[in-house]
Amino acid sequence: MCEFCVQHGEGKKWYLAMQNYSRELLDQDSRLDYLAHFANEFTTRVPGNLAWLERLSHTPLHGPARPFLKHQLQRDHYGQVVPLEEVEQILRQVDGIVRLPCVCRRVTTGDQNARYCYALTGDPRLAEVLDDSFSLEYLTAPEAIAAVRALDQEGLVHSVWTFKTPYIGALCNCDQDCIAYRICHARGYFQLFFKAEFVAEVDPALCTGCRQCLRQCQFGAIRFSAVHHQVEIDPRQCYGCGVCRAGCAKHAITLTARAEHPVAATIW
Ligand code: SF4
């Protein structure tokens, strides 16, 4: 299990421990204000932060700054990739689900109303603290599950996010327009989310080498072997999101526990 499970999971995966979604937690440490500030100021604050990170990456301070930035974000706003089946488990148990526009895509694509984000609370104060551009949609668990299943088919990676850890306030569905993806994976500035508790494996007895799964993977973890005419998944690159499974008509890809994997167990 990842370090958040150890710190905040009380023996389970931390994102399946429902106290981490509770209103009691939301009421502590000015979390609602933090969440509102995070969302309302995102488009004005983040472009400057990204420019600063890019400048930092060209200086010798980049190396020493990485653990510091990771530590700071682990305290305030950190994520973990979660596969569809566990997302469904979460959506069945939280006390409310609100779909709202994705703030990353507002910055990276200019789309003001890309509805890929889900707030995981039934707290009515959310509507009061977010600005009017966040026209909120209140969904039932079956509605949210159907919507997230459709996103999974499209290859969007699911992740949960804290607002002052360990409170989990959001479920995100991301592609390469995600700022966390760019910071953590594409640009490699510093780590901002954990990989999933899983890693994907291909069954060579089922794989026909059709390569449909390759298009689903945002992380470049799947490679086609011309020698074997099959795909291989690199466990060091795999984030365990599981969305490659949706591309495989042969059901050749499965998820296995990261903690028990001989190569991926120490890679989070
Ligand atoms: S993490 Fe993903 S869904 Fe959430 S705001 Fe960023 S791109 Fe949008």
Ligand code: SF4
């Ligand atoms: S989609 Fe399935 S069958 Fe096709 S290459 Fe990928 S794992 Fe193999």
Ligand code: SF4
């Ligand atoms: S290979 Fe790994 S990272 Fe790529 S889509 Fe599959 S589970 Fe996600």
